[in-house]
Amino acid sequence: MPQQDIVFHGLLKQIPWGTFDRLVDRHNGDWDGRVTKSRPHLIAMLYAQFCGARGLREIEASLKSHAGKLYHLGGCTISKSALSTANASRPVEVFAGLLSALIAQLQNGYRRKIRDCVRLVDSTSVRLSSLSGDWATFSTGVCGAKAHIIYDPDADQPLYLMVTPSNVNDITAAKAMPIEAGATYVFDLGYYDYGWWATLDQAGCRIVTRLKSNTPFEVVDDRPVAFGSSILSDRTEYLPKRLAASRHSPMTSLVRKVRVMIETGKVLRIFTNDLTASAEDIAELYKRRWAIELFFRWIKQTLKITHFLGTSENAVRIQMTVALIAFVLLRLAHDANKIVKSPLAFARLIHANLMHRRPIAGLLQKPSPPGPTPRQATFDFEPSATRAAQRRRTARACLTLENAA
Numbered sequence: 001m002p003q004q005d006i007v008f009h010g011l012l013k014q015i016p017w018g019t020f021d022r023l024v025d026r027h028n029g030d031w032d033g034r035v036t037k038s039r040p041h042l043i044a045m046l047y048a049q050f051c052g053a054r055g056l057r058e059i060e061a062s063l064k065s066h067a068g069k070l071y072h073l074g075g076c077t078i079s080k081s082a083l084s085t086a087n088a089s090r091p092v093e094v095f096a097g098l099l100s101a102l103i104a105q106l107q108n109g110y111r112r113k114i115r116d117c118v119r120l121v122d123s124t125s126v127r128l129s130s131l132s133g134d135w136a137t138f139s140t141g142v143c144g145a146k147a148h149i150i151y152d153p154d155a156d157q158p159l160y161l162m163v164t165p166s167n168v169n170d171i172t173a174a175k176a177m178p179i180e181a182g183a184t185y186v187f188d189l190g191y192y193d194y195g196w197w198a199t200l201d202q203a204g205c206r207i208v209t210r211l212k213s214n215t216p217f218e219v220v221d222d223r224p225v226a227f228g229s230s231i232l233s234d235r236t237e238y239l240p241k242r243l244a245a246s247r248h249s250p251m252t253s254l255v256r257k258v259r260v261m262i263e264t265g266k267v268l269r270i271f272t273n274d275l276t277a278s279a280e281d282i283a284e285l286y287k288r289r290w291a292i293e294l295f296f297r298w299i300k301q302t303l304k305i306t307h308f309l310g311t312s313e314n315a316v317r318i319q320m321t322v323a324l325i326a327f328v329l330l331r332l333a334h335d336a337n338k339i340v341k342s343p344l345a346f347a348r349l350i351h352a353n354l355m356h357r358r359p360i361a362g363l364l365q366k367p368s369p370p371g372p373t374p375r376q377a378t379f380d381f382e383p384s385a386t387r388a389a390q391r392r393r394t395a396r397a398c399l400t401l402e403n404a405a
Contacts, residue, residue: 004357006069007350008047011360014332016101017074023097029090036078038094041086043075045319049303049326050354056080056309066355087315095321099161102328106157106335118285119159119180120151120292121187123170124300126320131311138166145316147305148173153291157331161324163317171196179203186289194239198250201273208285211269216240217257225279232259232267234279258282299327302347337361 020039024030029038036044044059053059060080063070067077078086128136128143136143144166150159162173170190179199184206192212200207217237225231235258239251258270260283272282300306303323308316334346337360349363 004359005072006355006357007353007360007363008050008069008355009073011050011329011333011350012043012046012073014102014105014329015098016105019101020094020098023094027091027093027097029094032089035089036082036086038090040075040078041083041090042095042098042322042325043070043073044078044083045087045322046326046329047075047354048309049323050350052304052351054304054307056083059083059309069355084310084315087310087318088312089314090318092314092317092321095318095325096161099321099325099328102325102332103157103159106328106331107152107155107159117180117183118153118288119183119185120153120289121149121174121177121185121191122151122289122292122296123148123173123190124296125166126300126306126308128308128316129311132313132316135313136165136316142166145320146170146173147320148177149292149295150177151292151295153288156291156295157328158295158324161321163320165313175199179205181205184208184285186285188289194249194251197273198252201251201253206272206274208270208272208274208282210286211257211271213269215269220254223279229280230261231279231283232261234258236275256282260286298344299323302344303327333360339364 017039020042024038044063047053047063048059051062053062057080060078060083063075063077070076123146125144125146128145130141130143132143132145136145138144146164146166146168148160148162148164148170151157152159160177162176164173171193174187174191174193175196181203182205185200186208189210189212191209197207197209217235217239219235219237221236223234223236225234234256236254236256239249239255241249241252253273254275256272256275258272258279260268260270260279262268268286270282270286274282303326305320305323308319310316310319330343330347330350333350334343339361340346340349350360353363
């Protein structure tokens with residue numbers, strides 16, 4: 001009878017292990033034979049994400065309790081000291097490369113024309129302990145890290161991750177991000193930089209962001225707006241030509257400012273370099289920025305990026321990268337097994353059945369009752385059989401007497 005794989009194995013099947021092995025070789029991930037190998041390290045960190053482990057001792061104890069099931073996954077039991085050493089010393093590029101490969105694998109199902117692609121740019125902060133103060137000090141007594149994300153709201157997936165200390169400005173990280181020519185970039189006030197805007201504009205990208213209230217403009221045209229709508233004004237303007245006495249503005253092309261009143265009564269000043277789309281479409285694009293906030297809340301509530309297993313910069317980067325790897329694996333498994341509609345409900349099912357021997361597609365099905373136990377063959381010692389044997393013995397005795405006579 002074939003043995004059923006555990007649910008954890010069904011998730012790990014999505015990983016391109018050949019690509020992972022090449023990344024290990026490229027970045028010399030297994031440079032020391034005394035350090036836990038890269039594959040068991042990744043499996044242990046993914047196990048911690050899926051089961052919600054909050055510490056190295058909990059991971060160590062859990063892996064020991066499932067030691068018999070780890071062999072078929074390519075994993076093994078790992079002590080807390082060995083896992084701590086691996087987190088502190090293994091190159092994070094091994095896991096970052098795997099994340100990029102998985103994102104490309106998930107993105108294959110969402111091919112669209114580049115002009116229809118929307119890219120949301122934002123960051124989220126996580127609090128770290130004072131033991132990370134040598135690299136992540138934000139202010140007196142406060143330490144933290146930032147995850148800078150490019151997010152695709154149509155595919156509901158991250159496309160890029162950069163982890164920095166909290167004192168790194170958002171726009172500094174954004175300038176190092178890759179740019180997709182022709183895509184639409186939506187971001188908030190944290191990315192207020194005319195030079196970066198000009199770079200996006202020169203790449204043919206559409207920009208949708210907010211403006212500061214004190215930004216002066218040279219009005220060119222005041223477009224008509226519908227009476228009673230949430231659009232208060234729609235104007236084409238020029239940004240100020242000079243940023244300082246000796247510095248010119250790099251954003252010299254004609255731009256557009258749309259003033260919108262939201263449900264709370266607050267007025268937003270939305271900036272864009274798109275001069276043809278309707279004001280309603282521009283306002284709707286900026287409203288889509290809320291999707292990345294929901295993504296941040298989902299991963300903080302479902303995955304482990306608020307309680308860290310290490311204090312070094314390398315350990316924090318590895319844990320946040322593995323958390324996004326876990327997110328993509330859940331998405332791939334959810335797309336392949338439509339057993340529930342909600343991704344959160346699917347993640348809870350995985351958490352509850354992670355080490356059970358069940359197929360992912362059958363997690364909501366009742367287990368089939370065991371079949372009847374086959375009856376063991378027995379000898380027939382019934383009375384009838386005994387009488388038959390007696391008759392045969394009597395017949396043989398009579399035949400012997402007749403021959404003797």
